Amino acid sequence: MDVIEELGNYSVDISKTIEEELSCIVPNNLQEASIYLTKAGGKMLRPALTLITSEAVGGSRDNSLKSAAAIELIHTFSLIHDDIMDDDDMRRGKPAVHKVWDENVAILAGDTLFSKAFEIIMNSDPEKNTPTQLSQTLATVADACVKICEGQASDMSFEDRYDVSEEEYLDMIFKKTGALIAAASKAGAIMGGANQEVIDAMYDYGRLIGLAFQIQDDYLDLASDEETLGKPIGSDIAKGKMTIIAIKALAASEGEDNKKLLEILKDDNNSQEDIDVALDLFNKYGAIEYAKNVALENVTSAKKLLEILPDSESKQMLFDLADFVLERHS
Incomplete structure (x- = not known):
C-alpha cells in the first residue's frame, strides 16, 4: 500500500470526528463554510502524522484522535485566512471559501475552526488522556498557532525585499509551514504516552520534514506541470516570491545576470x-539543485531521529512519510 492510500485510511476517522464536532455550529452557512475545505480532498498529512506518531510510541489511534482533528482544524483555519490575505481564488482545486461565501463569513469560519480546535482537545476522553497530556498538547497547539502567525507576517514582510537571507527564509517557512507539522508529531507523542526525550525527537522530526515540505513546494513550482500542481508553473517567479531558490540564485549571480534576475522578480x-x-538563471547558478539537496538533508536528518523508536509498522510509516515529502508531485 502506498503512502496516499495509507493516509486515506487514517483520514476516515479524522473526517468523521471533524464532522461530528462541527455539526452543532449555527447558522447553516457558517457550518457549511467551516467544514467546506475539510471535505475538499486534502491529504490530511498533519492529523495522520499525529495518529501515526501516537501508535509509533506505543499509544493507540484512539488516544490522539481528537488532537489529530484539532490539528487539521488549525491547518484549515490558516488556509482560509491565507487565501483571504493573498486574494487567492482557488484551494484544493475548488473555489476558496471567501469566493463561495464572502470575506466576512470566511473570516468567521476560520475563527470558528480555530476555537473549535482547542475545544476538541479539551473534550478528549479523560480515561484515555491524563490532564498533563491535555495541557501539554494544548500548549503545543497554541505555540504552533503563534508561530504560524509570525511566519505569515514574516512572509508578508518579504514581499518588497530582495535581500532576504537563507536563514531568515528558513525561519519563516519553519513558522509558517513546519511548526504545525512539528506540533502534529509532538502531539501524537504526548498523547501516546512517550517520555520527554521521545517527545522532543518527534517534534524535531516534524520540524525537519516540515522544512523539506515547503522547500519541495518551491521546487515543484518550477519542476512540476500545471495540471498536477493546480496552478501555473513559475507562479512564484511571477509573484516575485523570495523562495530558497531565488535567494540562492541572487546570492550566487553577479553582474548582468543578477541585475536581470532582480528585474524579473x-x-x-x-x-x-x-x-x-x-528559470534558466536558477539552473545556471545551481539554485534548483541546491534546494533539492537542502530538502534531502532535512529528510535524512528526520529519518535519523526515528532510531529512538522501537521497530513497528507505524515507525516504518513515519519513514515512508518523510520520503513522501520529497517524492510527491503536488
Missing part, C-alpha cells in the same frame, strides 16, 4: 519569456 507583469529566463 520585481516586475508584476512578467511574460512567460521572462519566467523562462529566470
Whole structure:
C-alpha cells in the first residue's frame, strides 16, 4: 500500500470526528463554510502524522484522535485566512471559501475552526488522556498557532525585499509551514504516552520534514506541470516570491545576470519569456539543485531521529512519510 492510500485510511476517522464536532455550529452557512475545505480532498498529512506518531510510541489511534482533528482544524483555519490575505481564488482545486461565501463569513469560519480546535482537545476522553497530556498538547497547539502567525507576517514582510537571507527564509517557512507539522508529531507523542526525550525527537522530526515540505513546494513550482500542481508553473517567479531558490540564485549571480534576475522578480507583469529566463538563471547558478539537496538533508536528518523508536509498522510509516515529502508531485 502506498503512502496516499495509507493516509486515506487514517483520514476516515479524522473526517468523521471533524464532522461530528462541527455539526452543532449555527447558522447553516457558517457550518457549511467551516467544514467546506475539510471535505475538499486534502491529504490530511498533519492529523495522520499525529495518529501515526501516537501508535509509533506505543499509544493507540484512539488516544490522539481528537488532537489529530484539532490539528487539521488549525491547518484549515490558516488556509482560509491565507487565501483571504493573498486574494487567492482557488484551494484544493475548488473555489476558496471567501469566493463561495464572502470575506466576512470566511473570516468567521476560520475563527470558528480555530476555537473549535482547542475545544476538541479539551473534550478528549479523560480515561484515555491524563490532564498533563491535555495541557501539554494544548500548549503545543497554541505555540504552533503563534508561530504560524509570525511566519505569515514574516512572509508578508518579504514581499518588497530582495535581500532576504537563507536563514531568515528558513525561519519563516519553519513558522509558517513546519511548526504545525512539528506540533502534529509532538502531539501524537504526548498523547501516546512517550517520555520527554521521545517527545522532543518527534517534534524535531516534524520540524525537519516540515522544512523539506515547503522547500519541495518551491521546487515543484518550477519542476512540476500545471495540471498536477493546480496552478501555473513559475507562479512564484511571477509573484516575485523570495523562495530558497531565488535567494540562492541572487546570492550566487553577479553582474548582468543578477541585475536581470532582480528585474524579473520585481516586475508584476512578467511574460512567460521572462519566467523562462529566470528559470534558466536558477539552473545556471545551481539554485534548483541546491534546494533539492537542502530538502534531502532535512529528510535524512528526520529519518535519523526515528532510531529512538522501537521497530513497528507505524515507525516504518513515519519513514515512508518523510520520503513522501520529497517524492510527491503536488
